[in-house]
Amino acid sequence: MVLLVTSDNEQFQTEKDIVERSVLIKNMLEDVGESDQPIPLPNVSSSVLKKVTQPSTGPTEIDVRGRYLSTASTTVESPSRPPILEQSQDETRKRTTDISEWDQKFITVDQEMLFEIILAANYLDIKSLLCRRWLQDGSQHDQGARPPEEIRKLFNIVNDFTPEEEAQIKKENEWAEDR
């Protein structure tokens, strides 16, 4: 077990394999070796740390267009669809993916908390939380970046640029390559 101390001076006894998801904490543990000394986390509050250190449980499902489902293995249509999806040619297609119950609870936080969680994830260097892999795929693309068309495909986003904007984008890319 590892003892963590948050910015509001709360102490957390947490399993080592959980806290080691954080590269920052993992490196600190490697530096200090076996020790009962508490690890201070001055940039993370107790409420945020609870969210990023709780272990996960079983799988359920979400509608990836934006709404969680209350039960596993069920897919429902999102009740409020964003404008960008209204333009989708495949309006009836539903996509599902597994997500744990804990993750579900995790996500049902308000946006202010989500903001804090992302900042904490950045500080703690929890790479999987930083969304980096969602826009990057180093094995397939130069510089580790997914091209915009793949991001659109991944998230079912419609390319709504005008021809003039497309021409501008083309010029941007020409400059970026010559830079």
Next chain:
Amino acid sequence: MAVSTDLEGTERTKNWSDIAQFIQEAGIYGLAVELLALIFELTMTDETHVADVHRVSQVCTQWRRIAHGTPRLWIRPLRVNLYSASNAKGDNAAVCLRAWLARSAPLCVRVSFKQALPGTIHRGVMEAALAAAPRLRAVQLQTMPTTPAWLVKRLAQCALDSLEELDLGMVAADLTAEAEADAEPTPFAVPALRTLHMINLGTLQISVPWPQLTELTFECDSLDIIFEVLRQGAPHLVTASIAVLGESELSPEHCVPVHFGHLRTLSLRFRADLSPFLDHLTAPLLTTLRLTLHLAHWDCEPLAACSPPASCPGCTTWPCTTEPCPAVTFWQT
């Protein structure tokens, strides 16, 4: 297509990427703009930031609007190629660079100018960058084979209000008739300057607020130029690297004491006799001294009068008898 196919599949229940996935998904549909902008920012790295920011700004109009409206996405160190294979490419580069820098406003940016191939510098690109002169935090010139004197003079005409670091590279001699007639140093308006790097191959002299510098790398052909600079005072220098490439001796009128009250690290590379420099130098806080000397000047008297430098802990006498001495190397000719 299930998005989960892109994730590591073994430990699904403990895979934090699912959370990232949801955040990303939710960001498209309804997260606050600030939150989505933060996610964009966290996906960027200094090495790939141009591709990174283009990637998110070229997905759809919504993402483009958010990216263009978030200045901090556009302030990573930017390398600008001043060479262009054609006027059309150069003109496009100027337009794109101007737009890029405009998106970073009002924040400061760091720019390094390079020239991928020797040849004509596209002035339109240079001017596009200088349009943001008051917001330039750092400027580095890496043109081939040297930095033209006109480029330094053009830079000096700008109000570089935020400039803290200036690297002029290897500045060529100014052979124009005007330069021959005008011996005055080129003044820079750099009220925030802290770091200056310059290798002066010619006669062009510049004037900056020397007393506020904390780091100086200066190479030139003569001891006179060095003392001309140093006698203006650099009391806050912490790190200095000074090289004199020529063999001319110090003129009597330049023999003035130079006091570095805060200097900790000093590197000297002299082809000429080091004695005049050391005779006039005091640096009570100096902890690291590195010398690169011509063999002919090894046993100079001022060295013998000095204490062994801390950078050579094995020294018991000075000049050092340790081989190899970490504080001294010989000039390779």
